[in-house]
Amino acid sequence: MEGEENKKFAEYFIGKSYLSFLNDKEVYIFNITFEPGCRNNWHIHHGAGQILICTGGKGWYQEQGKEARLLKSGEIVYIPPEVKHWHGAVIDEGFAHLSLALPAENSSNEWCEPVTDEEYEKLNYKK
C-alpha cells in the first residue's frame, strides 16, 4: 500500500485507506489507496471540483441519482463542484487513484452519510 494509513479522514470512510501527498504546486495531488471493500462516505466538494486518475485495481464512482461507474487503471473522472458522490474499491479487489484539486479560495468538503452495506453489496454482486 502506498502512503500512510489515512487516519485524518478515517471517520468518513468505511474500511482502510492510505494517503500520500504528492504535489502542492499549482495543483494539489494526492494518491489514495483503498483496501478491497473500502469506500468513502457520500460527500460534496464546494467551490471547486476534483479529478480522479485511476492508477490500479478496480473501483466505483457514483453520483447521486446515477448508476455507479466501474473504474479501472487509466480512467479519469471529473467530479464537478456541488455534486454529491462517493468513490472507493470494489468488494473483492483494492483500488488506487490520484486525486487532483485546484487550490481554490473558499473551497470546502461536506461529508455526508455512509454508503450502506446494502447498496454497496448490491452493486458489487451484480457487476
Next chain:
Amino acid sequence: MEGEENKKFAEYFIGKSYLSFLNDKEVYIFNITFEPGCRNNWHIHHGAGQILICTGGKGWYQEQGKEARLLKSGEIVYIPPEVKHWHGAVIDEGFAHLSLALPAENSSNEWCEPVTDEEYEKLNYKK
C-alpha cells in the same frame, strides 16, 4: 502506443511520440508516449507551469544548467514557469507521462533548440 501520432508538435520533437487528450475541466490533462530515443526540444512554459506524472517506461527530465533526472513510473515532476527544460524517453526504452497544465490566461510555450544527439547519448550511456 496510446493516442494518435503527435503530428501537431512533431517539429519540436526528435523521434516519434503519441498524444491523447484526457480532460479539459479545471486542469488540462494529456497523455504523451515517447518511443525509445524520442525527446522534445528545449522549451519554456510562460505564464504557468506544468506537472508531469510518469506512468510507464523510463525517461529523462532536465532543466537548463542542471543534471538530468532519470524518471520512472509513479514519479511526479513540477516544471515551474519560465524554466527552460526538455523531457523524453531514455534511448533504449519507451516512456509515457501525463502532462497537467492549468488553463491560464496569457500562457504560452516557447520552443527552442533540439537536444543534440551528442548530449543525449552522453546522458544515456553513462546511466
